[in-house]
Amino acid sequence: MNVNITCMDNGLTTENMTGMPVTIRAATASDISDVQSLDERNTGMDKPEFWADAFRRYGQSGDGEFLVAEQGGRFAGYILGEVRAWEFGSPPSGWIFAFGVEPERRLAKIATRLFEAICDRFRARGVDQARSMVATDDHLNLAFLRAQGMRGGPYLQLEMNLKPGEDA
Numbered sequence: 008m009n010v011n012i013t014c015m016d017n018g019l020t021t022e023n024m025t026g027m028p029v030t031i032r033a034a035t036a037s038d039i040s041d042v043q044s045l046d047e048r049n050t051g052m053d054k055p056e057f058w059a060d061a062f063r064r065y066g067q068s069g070d071g072e073f074l075v076a077e078q079g080g081r082f083a084g085y086i087l088g089e090v091r092a093w094e095f096g097s098p099p100s101g102w103i104f105a106f107g108v109e110p111e112r113r114l115a116k117i118a119t120r121l122f123e124a125i126c127d128r129f130r131a132r133g134v135d136q137a138r139s140m141v142a143t144d145d146h147l148n149l150a151f152l153r154a155q156g157m158r159g160g161p162y163l164q165l166e167m168n169l170k171p172g173e174d175a
Contacts, residue, residue: 033074
């Protein structure tokens with residue numbers, strides 16, 4: 008399903024603080040270099056294989072949601088997620104596992120528009136819960152997700168280091 012959405016507070020059409028409309032659409036292969044570049048600038052890690060695989064899995068297959076935002080005809084951000092079902096008894100839920108916005112556009116509500124758009128897509132897939140996971144010291148993204156209404160859920164994330172003799 009390839010739908011372009013120009014977002015507004017009601018989800019239909021508006022302009023952000025810079026006066027330029029923000030368009031949310033499905034990612035295309037030509038967006039991946041912009042997504043990868045933004046992610047590298049935001050995280051300090053170059054992950055070309057990850058983004059190529061993410062586009063194949065979520066942008067081309069229809070198994071997930073890979074959306075990008077444009078403002079003034081230029082790439083402005085992305086969001087990536089999928090519906091996962093019955094992990095440890097959890098009913099189907101929309102999972103958001105990557106998003107980013109160009110730093111100079113962070114106050115233009117582009118991330119909010121992307122978040123709203125992916126939640127709309129999750130609803131269209133029949134789920135009524137969105138989830139994400141963020142590092143406890145990632146204050147920027149934690150504050151953003153909380154501002155969208157996300158709160159701690161009923162599950163606890165656990166992990167362990169698989170290297171012998173090292174703690175997690």
